[in-house]
Amino acid sequence: xxxxxxxxxxxxxxxxxxxxxxxxxxxxxxxxxxxxxxxxxxxxxxxxxxxxxxxxxxxxxxxxxxxxxxxxxxxxxxxxxxxxxxxxxxxxxxxxxxxxxxxxxxxxxxxxxxxxxxxxxxxxxxxxxxxxxxxxxxxxxxxxxxxxxxxxxxxxxxxxxxxxxxxxxxxxxxxxxxxxxxxxxxxxxxxxxxxxxxxxxxxxxxxxxxxxxxxxxxxxxxxxxxxxxxxxxxxxxxxxxxxxxxxxxxxxxxxxxxxxxxxxxxxxxxxxxxxxxxxxxxxxxxxxxxxxxxxxxxxxxxxxxxxxxxxxxxxxxxxxx
Amino acid sequence: xxxxxxxxxxxxxxxxxxxxxxxxxxxxxxxxxxxxxxxxxxxxxxxxxxxxxxxxxxxxxxxxxxxxxxxxxxxxxxxxxxxxxxxxxxxxxxxxxxxxxxxxxxxxxxxxxxxxxxxxxxxxxxxxxxxxxxxxxxxxxxxxxxxxxxxxxxxxxxxxxxxxxxxxxxxxxxxxxxxxxxxxxxxxxxxxxxxxxxxxxxxxxxxxxxxxxxxxxxxxxxxxxxxxxxxxxxxxxxxxxxxxxxxxxxxxxxxxxxxxxxxxxxxxxxxxxxxxxxxxxxxxxxxxxxxxxxxxxxxxxxxxxxxxxxxxxxxxxxxxx
Numbered sequence: 001x002x003x004x005x006x007x008x009x010x011x012x013x014x015x016x017x018x019x020x021x022x023x024x025x026x027x028x029x030x031x032x033x034x035x036x037x038x039x040x041x042x043x044x045x046x047x048x049x050x051x052x053x054x055x056x057x058x059x060x061x062x063x064x065x066x067x068x069x070x071x072x073x074x075x076x077x078x079x080x081x082x083x084x085x086x087x088x089x090x091x092x093x094x095x096x097x098x099x100x101x102x103x104x105x106x107x108x109x110x111x112x113x114x115x116x117x118x119x120x121x122x123x124x125x126x127x128x129x130x131x132x133x134x135x136x137x138x139x140x141x142x143x144x145x146x147x148x149x150x151x152x153x154x155x156x157x158x159x160x161x162x163x164x165x166x167x168x169x170x171x172x173x174x175x176x177x178x179x180x181x182x183x184x185x186x187x188x189x190x191x192x193x194x195x196x197x198x199x200x201x202x203x204x205x206x207x208x209x210x211x212x213x214x215x216x217x218x219x220x221x222x223x224x225x226x227x228x229x230x231x232x233x234x235x236x237x238x239x240x241x242x243x244x245x246x247x248x249x250x251x252x253x254x255x256x257x258x259x260x261x262x263x264x265x266x267x268x269x270x271x272x273x274x275x276x277x278x279x280x281x282x283x284x285x286x287x288x289x290x291x292x293x294x295x296x297x298x299x300x301x302x303x304x305x306x307x308x309x310x311x312x313x314x315x316x317x318x319x320x321x
Numbered sequence: 322x323x324x325x326x327x328x329x330x331x332x333x334x335x336x337x338x339x340x341x342x343x344x345x346x347x348x349x350x351x352x353x354x355x356x357x358x359x360x361x362x363x364x365x366x367x368x369x370x371x372x373x374x375x376x377x378x379x380x381x382x383x384x385x386x387x388x389x390x391x392x393x394x395x396x397x398x399x400x401x402x403x404x405x406x407x408x409x410x411x412x413x414x415x416x417x418x419x420x421x422x423x424x425x426x427x428x429x430x431x432x433x434x435x436x437x438x439x440x441x442x443x444x445x446x447x448x449x450x451x452x453x454x455x456x457x458x459x460x461x462x463x464x465x466x467x468x469x470x471x472x473x474x475x476x477x478x479x480x481x482x483x484x485x486x487x488x489x490x491x492x493x494x495x496x497x498x499x500x501x502x503x504x505x506x507x508x509x510x511x512x513x514x515x516x517x518x519x520x521x522x523x524x525x526x527x528x529x530x531x532x533x534x535x536x537x538x539x540x541x542x543x544x545x546x547x548x549x550x551x552x553x554x555x556x557x558x559x560x561x562x563x564x565x566x567x568x569x570x571x572x573x574x575x576x577x578x579x580x581x582x583x584x585x586x587x588x589x590x591x592x593x594x595x596x597x598x599x600x601x602x603x604x605x606x607x608x609x610x611x612x613x614x615x616x617x618x619x620x621x622x623x624x625x626x627x628x629x630x631x632x633x634x635x636x637x638x639x640x641x642x
Binding site: 020021024025026027028029030031032037038039040041042043044046047048049050071072074075077081083084085087115116117118120121122123125127129131132134136139141142143205206207222 | 341342345346347348349350351352353358359360361362363364365367368369370371392393395396398402404405406408436437438439441442443444446448450452453455457460462463464526527528543
């Protein structure tokens with residue numbers, strides 16, 4: 001029996017509880033709940049492009065799943081299944097054990113089942129496809145924002161980008177500040193509960209993976225509206241509080257890797273959203289509004305002046321990230 | 322707008338007809354037919370491991386989809402959707418145009434919709450996840466073979482492995498023989514129609530990607546039975562007819578990349594399968610039977626002697642393939 005089969009059996013085959021058939025056949029088989037549709041997303045993490053080659057395997061296992069679950073969260077879907085395609089330069093049992101530990105810790109937290117996979121030899125790269133269920137017609141899409149809707153973001157932005165700048169040697173953080181910031185880069189929390197709570201409330205949503213401006217632009221383009229953001233209301237990560245305004249703006253507006261949700265909702269939902277925030281302990285900040293006009297994001301400073309946004313976000317082909 | 326978005330929009334976004342929502346949101350949304358379950362498979366092709374770096378992009382586009390559809394065929398599923406995660410060293414418009422041409426030509430043939438994707442920078446690698454529908458309980462699994470069942474394979478085996486041996490310089494074929502053989506390596510035909518026709522007939526099935534012995538062993542292990550194969554009945558590709566017996570056996574038994582179906586069926590279905598073969602023009606060869614015993618494949622020569630099978634098939638970690 002070839003090592004490929006051994007690897008899958010040893011590290012990635014666990015009994016399935018929801019799926020009809022999991023790892024070990026030509027395909028997995030899943031049945032979805034009556035009245036539901038399936039939300040499907042796929043994301044690749046490549047060594048040297050999306051993570052430093054020396055990143056710990058356990059953290060990678062967490063992050064690879066987290067970035068896919070974050071896309072399900074942004075649709076308001078309930079995570080159910082995932083497939084994993086793992087390309088490795090060589091068999092490294094310690095690496096696989098740590099990777100699967102990080103992966104399944106997060107999978108278990110959200111009761112997500114690994115139903116299929118492929119391991120192959122090549123430069124380190126991880127592609128996941130994740131599946132979530134959502135009641136027919138209830139998905140929170142990018143194209144539903146209405147003129148006058150408020151724009152909200154969850155928790156705070158910029159910590160992951162700040163940690164990345166430190167790791168790349170662009171800036172130097174104190175040990176304490178770096179350790180606080182790097183948690184956001186390496187172990188993002190997909191906002192599943194928030195996404196579920198926003199079904200029927202938010203008119204559109206996106207997860208912030210490429211930077212607030214780039215991701216909010218997706219909502220603008222799909223909804224045919226402009227977005228106006230007030231810089232003073234953008235919630236900064238604590239580790240950014242002592243940084244320069246330029247760093248703060250670079251990290252929050254164009255930083256990326258936040259995996260917070262950005263969503264729109266009518267003004268009538270403000271009270272409800274404040275209650276949701278209190279009840280869940282997850283901060284929600286109202287940062288602007290959707291307006292008619294060209295599908296662009298404009299960010300205004302304390303004096304109401306438009307800020308010049310140079311970068312439109314994290315570009316996989318332009319930045320070694 | 323970053324090049325990533327442009328690439329997806331330019332080469333991979335087409336209107337969806339079956340999916341609720343295709344490329345362009347956080348997730349795709351699909352609804353499945355009432356009474357159906359979803360068969361899901363994922364496969365990665367890595368440059369230098371699964372294909373030669375100089376392989377033409379159009380052929381790669383075909384093959385990446387074909388190997389995934391082949392897994393759906395082996396379950397008897399009807400292909401519906403696919404996601405594509407493409408990792409590229411650099412933006413190469415000519416490459417992308419050719420890749421998408423090969424990909425969509427095959428996708429259109431089977432009315433498969435591309436519903437999501439991710440393009441990123443890194444060493445050339447392609448991961449697809451494909452989805453097919455199958456009536457609840459009708460999937461042809463690997464664990465359903467019964468003692469006494471016949472073992473069948475479609476069309477012929479070994480041409481892809483022969484072409485690979487030539488490309489790696491292990492053997493030298495005539496130009497005509499190579500051209501005939503390499504079609505099987507570069508442009509395999511997923512046996513979708515056969516898989517659909519086998520629903521309710523075959524008791525188990527697998528697609529031959531790692532070699533007849535290795536893949537039939539999956540059926541043995543999952544069904545808890547031994548397989549007895551008669552070498553004289555194994556259908557050889559025409560390009561193998563003039564090869565040595567050793568080459569013939571290496572290419573068919575342990576070659577791989579055939580993407581033909583190997584399946585089991587009770588003897589009572591022989592007439593039906595011969596009719597199916599005549600009606601479809603696709604050869605079906607009865608090569609052996611399932612027996613009680615250790616879950617192993619044994620292959621017997623003309624004299625009834627067991628052939629020593631050295632390799633258990635194509636191993637992604639052992640062979641540069």
